[in-house]
Amino acid sequence: MTNRRRGRGRGSGKARDGDGDGDGDGDGGREGETTLELYRKSSIGRGLVEALDEMVFNGTISPLLAAKVLKQFDKSIIEALRTKVHSKIRFKGHLDSYRYCDSVWTFDLKNASFKTDNGDVQAVDRVKIVACDAACAAIKSRQL
Structure with missing residues (x-):
């Protein structure tokens, strides 16, 4: 875990697992970041x-315990999304940019609108x- 004070600089916000790459999987590679760090970067x-x-x-807790909590979070969030989320959402907007790297797509939209199953629009x-x-995420979660 990174020792940093709240509000002091921007910091990386990434927890460390001991191998220095911050992806939480201990393999030192980029692939773990693409599948698991996505959920750690959510709110x-x-x-x-x-x-x-x-x-x-x-x-209050040791860095080892904090790393274990993050690994459990990685497993739990993947399982919860797979089994408990059944909603669909439609969105449209102006595609400003897009990227594809290491099996991860990133889309930047401007003036977007999201419509839920029940008709709400945001x-x-x-x-x-x-x-x-999803296949990459499933394989990675089984390796944990």
Whole structure:
């Protein structure tokens, strides 16, 4: 875990697993980051990392325990998304840019609108969509 104080600089916000790459899988490679770091970069993932960083900094928990919590988060979020999310959403907007690297697509949209199954529409000025191959995520979660 990175020892840093809340509000001090921007920091990376990434928890460390001991191999220095911050992907949480211990293999030192980029592939783990593409499948698991995506969820750690979500709002709930960033909140968890911040809370764990603060607890490690205060001495409440050990860095080893924090790393174990993050590994469990990785497993749990993949399982929850696979089994509990059944909603669909449609979106449209102006495609500003797109990238494909290491089996991960990144789309930047401007003036986007999202429509849910129940007909609610939400408009946003900018949105970044990051998508990875579900097969890669499933394989990676089984390796944990």
